[in-house]
Amino acid sequence: MMKRNLFVLIVILLLAHAMPAQTPFVSRVWSADNGDGTYTNPVLFADYSDPDVCRVGDDYYMTASSFNCVPGLPILHSRDLVNWQLIGHALPRLPQLEHYARPQHGCGVWAPSIRYYKGEFYIYYPDPDFGIYLVKAKNINGPWSEPILVEGGKGLIDPCPLWDDDGNVYLVHAYAGSRAGIKSVLVIKKMNAEGTKVLDAGRLVYDGHDIDPTVEGPKLYKRNGYYYIFAPAGGVATGWQLVLRSKNIYGPYERRVVMDQGSTAINGPHQGAWVDTRSGTHWFIHFQDRAAYGRIVHLQPLQWINDWPVIGTDKDGDQKGEPVLRYQKPVQDKNIVVQTPADSDEFNSGTIGLQWQWHANPQAWWAFPAQGYLRIFSVQLPDSVHNLWMVPNLLLQKFPAETFTATAKLSFKPQLQGEQFGLVVMGLDYSGLVLTRTAGGISLSRITCKQADKASPEKTTPLAIVQPDPVYLRVQVTKGGSCSFSYSLDGKKFIDTGEPFTARPGKWIGAKIGFFCSRTVKTNDAGYADIDWFRIE
DSSP, X not given: OHHHHHHHHHHHHHHHHHSOOOOOOOOSSOOOBOSSSEEESOSBOSOOOSOEEEEETTEEEEEOOOBTOBSEEEEEEESSSSSEEEEEEEESSOSSTTGGGSOOTTOSBOSOEEEEETTEEEEEEEETTTEEEEEEESSTTSXXXXXXXXXXXXXXXXXXXXXXXXXXEEEEEEEOHHHHSOOSEEEEEEEOTTSSSBOSOXXXXXXXXXXXXXXXXXXXXEETTEEEEEEEESOTTTOEEEEEEESXXXXXXXXXXXXXXXXXXXXXXXXXXXXXXXXXXXXXXXXXXXXXXXXXXXXXXXXXXXXXXXXXXXXXXXXXXXXOSEEEOSOOOTTSOOOOOOOOBOOOSSSOOTTOEESSOOOGGGEEEETTEEEEEOXXXXXXXXXXXXXXXXXXXXXXXXSEEEEEEEEEEOOSTTOEEEEEXXXXXXXXXXXXXXXXXXXXXXXEESSGGGTOOOEEEEEEEXXXXXXXXEEEEEGGGEEEEEEESSSSOOEEOSSOEEOOOOSSSOOEEEEEXXXXXXXXXXXXXXXXXEEEO
16 A cells, blocks of 8 residues: 555656646737847737836836726736736725725826835835825735825825935825826925835926926936936827936936837837846836727837937937837847736636736625636626726726737526626727526627716617527727627637727726626625636637
């Protein structure tokens, strides 16, 4: 018996040793790595708005705005600034739990900054309705602290800290005109040594009203005795990248435009982060507004000339660059594998994939991941709901590329008449395919809603009575965000459902794709849908 057990143990160990390491995820629809030592922008063809990056050794960590989507503050990791993996979130819930129990579109987490200081990660983020917060962790994978209110108030946005050589700690931020009644100005404030509390009212260090309207998104750095503020101006889709420098933290600051669209198709180029490599090269991560596709992430080379940065390529030698489309990768290391944030999901891990976010602080029972499927229960709709815009239990992910096909295989198990499950492309307008339990069976319909944010009603087009086990729901997205919906009962023959729908962004975010499950009546139990898989191809 002992020999048999020893033999079994040896076999298990040999098999474990022979098993390959987990394969990094690579999207079938977008990868920036060309495989020849170059990359193509965008490095992330997905809505990671207002990206900020810090380097720790050979590792790069990015975070971005997440607005009302939960979990918030995504954490991405890279070894070369080109191949990125989504590894977690620093904010499992928005701290005003009741306020964010219903969708608060365009609110929540605005432009954050991430820094690594004395063995600890710091993320400062603004909620424009409540103030500036800090979350921190000794390990990038957490646990992250509960949000610490650094400064309360309305309209305080886009914070970034600086730990100075003399021990002083500073915070730069901008103002949101929608809350503060003023914008286009940047201020610097002192913080306590821990970086957890603002100590004064701050000083105005730059007013952009005359030549840099809507200056915002400041990032504060120090190099060669100069303080630098990197900040975009001129508007998200139409602006330019500004850099200010001074020998004194409070100015006066010299001004220079260091990158604009130039002759390229890369509009904006908007706020981001300066980061260096261990080998001493310099780079700039920023976003470009692509309407329904959201604010996608680009990587630009950066050179320092006479203590001024020049971002992108400077074709005419005026020290103002323009974005590149293709360039040499920052880190040439054959051991770095190609990878992308996950988009497809087989639901085999027992957890909800990191790419999925709710539109409000969720209840734990909305969805339960199991081995091999995701079970989503129906949630009673609030009486005030006119359409999906204010439904909290939307489980969605970002568009991953300009063109792609998304297919879901699922089973629908309703208990009551009126229970629904749907695949939806969500934004200010939305459209999708919906299964509904009716007196006559399970009906499949196409829904479309224009100006959902204005409480407009849905238009419903009945398609068929179907057997709900299984059903395949599909949307094909082509250039311009054109979405064609189809369905299948066998996974082979897909039936078109009519006129394509043109996706629109949401409030400060790109269009998203995903699921909802709802009911109109109160009950002590709920029907559900089991999603077998969701595949982006």
